[in-house]
Every structure is written in structure tokens, then in C-alpha cells.
Amino acid sequence: MSIKIHDAIKKVTDKIENLPFTGEPANLYEPLKYMMSIGGKRLRPALTLFSNGIYQNNIDDAIYPAIGLEVFHNFTLIHDDLMDNSFLRRGQATVHSKWNGNIAILSGDAMMIYAYNLMMQTKQDKVYDVLKQFNKTALEICEGQQMDMNFEQQNNVTESEYIRMIELKTSVLIGVALSIGALIGGANAIEQKHWYEVGKNIGIAFQLQDDWLDAFGDTETFGKKIGGDIIANKKTFLSIKAIELANEQDKKTLNTLLNSNQTEPNDKIKQVLALYKKYEIDKYSQQKMNEYNHLAINALEQLPISQTDKNEVLNLIEELNSRKK
Ligand code: IPE
Ligand code: IPE
Ligand code: MG
Ligand code: MG
Ligand code: MG
Numbered sequence: 001m002s003i004k005i006h007d008a009i010k011k012v013t014d015k016i017e018n019l020p021f022t023g024e025p026a027n028l029y030e031p032l033k034y035m036m037s038i039g040g041k042r043l044r045p046a047l048t049l050f051s052n053g054i055y056q057n058n059i060d061d062a063i064y065p066a067i068g069l070e071v072f073h074n075f076t077l078i079h080d081d082l083m084d085n086s087f088l089r090r091g092q093a094t095v096h097s098k099w100n101g102n103i104a105i106l107s108g109d110a111m112m113i114y115a116y117n118l119m120m121q122t123k124q125d126k127v128y129d130v131l132k133q134f135n136k137t138a139l140e141i142c143e144g145q146q147m148d149m150n151f152e153q154q155n156n157v158t159e160s161e162y163i164r165m166i167e168l169k170t171s172v173l174i175g176v177a178l179s180i181g182a183l184i185g186g187a188n189a190i191e192q193k194h195w196y197e198v199g200k201n202i203g204i205a206f207q208l209q210d211d212w213l214d215a216f217g218d219t220e221t222f223g224k225k226i227g228g229d230i231i232a233n234k235k236t237f238l239s240i241k242a243i244e245l246a247n248e249q250d251k252k253t254l255n256t257l258l259n260s261n262q263t264e265p266n267d268k269i270k271q272v273l274a275l276y277k278k279y280e281i282d283k284y285s286q287q288k289m290n291e292y293n294h295l296a297i298n299a300l301e302q303l304p305i306s307q308t309d310k311n312e313v314l315n316l317i318e319e320l321n322s323r324k325k
Contacts, residue, residue, distance in 0.1 A: 030099075048181035049063065053181075065130055082096040166208070205317075209321070227273070254275055257272055
């Protein structure tokens, strides 16, 4: 009996609410507790329980590694907000703005170690393989985050460089969430690989949508400041495509704006968004997402699982495709 993705979200949410996340000194652990209590979609742990449930009845074997992935994800968000100079997350103050940068660094570190403790709490004979997959992913996320930061200072980032960057910073974690669940459940290496590919491609579409929401979303619903990527001179699919399609004059304007720290922030956002609209970047972004969603569906088709279980993933892809938060 497999578990539905929405039931899995409920199960991990309940479990997370009942974990203590406390310790001394209080200001080392409070940000951890805070971060884990201000919401979030709980996508990654739900995916771990979901793929696990396809292979075994007792999904409790996967619950702690599932939550370990969520704690790890939340740790990356604390450091990401510090690096991106973001003040709003899930509609609340970010850790570095509520406390300070040093607290964000060390609480984040503690949180990463907390995540490792959770990753280990599964069947003894699976721990090595779980950690092996997890370690590879954790390091790749650092690589992706460094590329993301490097690109802020870099002109002429290509679309394929951007895709590689988001694959590393975001999508590998979604891939490993699915493959680790399957691994704990007893899936073979080939099946684990297919699950990884499903998640990886969903993850690329997910980050494309995140970048789109950062430009065109609504702060109230998205919970993050709109235009944050534009202010930080992030290279996104939107910026790369706009520069590719723009006429000479608009190209120059975009290049100037997206390399400047001088322009008044609200003016800068307004001007860049106007150019994104002029060149219908919206449409291209959706096309790109469709491409990766199709790759996810192709990988899903390789898996010897029931149509009901496949439909769960297909519905999730639909939901994520139109998400507003
Ligand atoms: C935010 O991840 C960081 C990205 C990879 C885009 P989510 O959008 O999954 O954030 P929460 O956990 O639901 O808040
Ligand atoms: C986040 O990318 C990737 C990681 C946290 C590893 P973003 O910087 O786009 O995430 P948000 O938009 O701040 O959530
Ligand atoms: Mg960020
Ligand atoms: Mg970032
Ligand atoms: Mg973002």
C-alpha cells in the first residue's frame, strides 16, 4: 500500500511538529526551531516517504531520513538567505535578519549536523548507501550555490551553464529525496536511478518556477520579496533569455541594469520586469519548464510501478507547475 503524496506531507508535517529541536545555548538552537516551525511545503520529505511506500509497507523506516532531508534543506535556506541578503522567507523574517549573520552561520552548521543524525536513523544495512547518496548531493548543492554566487559577477552566462547551476543547487536534492526513499524500500540500483531522474527533472522545472515567481509572483503568497533576484544581479533563465532576445538597445539596458548596484532598487525592478514582459519571457520560461517536466515523465515511465502511483507524480507535476508559493 503506497502513500499518497498529500498524506505524506501531512505525516512529515506532524512528525516535524513533534520533534524538540531544542538545546543549549538557546540561541544556537532557537533559529533551528524557528526555521522548522514557520511552514514550508515539505516537498522533499514527502517524496521520500512516497517512493519508499511503493516498495515497503512500513514507511517508518524512511521517516527520519525524510525529515533529515527537510532539516538539511532548511539549513541551506538559512545560509542562502544570508548569502542572498534576503530578509523575508515564508512571509517571516530570515534568521540572519532576526538574529545576526554569525548566528545564521553557526545555527546553520548545527542544523546540518542535526540533519546527518537523522539521515542515519534507518535500517542498519542501508545507512552506508543512504549517506553515500546524501553526501554526494550535499556537496553538489555547495557547488551549485557557489556557481550561483559567481554568476552574479559574471556576464554572458549561458543557458546551459544556468541549467547546470540550478541542477546542482536545487534539483539534486529533489532527485535524492526520491532515490533514497526507494533505496530504503529495497528498490534496485536501476530503479533508484530512474527515481533520481524523475526528481532531478522535476527539480529543474521547480527552480525555473521559483525564478519566475521571484519576478512575477506576489510577496504575500510567495513569502519572499519580489525582485530579489533582479536586485542581486542573479543570472536566471529570465535574464538570460531576455538578453538573448532583446534588440541592441534593450540588450544594453538589461546588461547595464543587471550589473549595477547603483540604480534605485524599485526603478531597477520596474525596468527589468518591463523588458521581461516586452520579450514575453514568461512564455519561454513555461516552455522550458514543460521540457523538463517531460523528461521527468519519461523517467517515470521507465519505472515498473502502478498507474495509480504514476498518477500521483503526474498530479504533483501539474500542481508544482502552477504553484504560487
Ligand atoms: C526554496 O525551496 C528554495 C528553492 C530550492 C527554490 P522551497 O520552495 O521548497 O521552499 P519551502 O521549503 O517550501 O519554503
Ligand atoms: C536556493 O535558490 C537554492 C538553495 C537554497 C540551495 P534561491 O536562492 O533561488 O532560493 P530562494 O528563492 O531564496 O528560496
Ligand atoms: Mg535565495
Ligand atoms: Mg540563492
Ligand atoms: Mg529564488
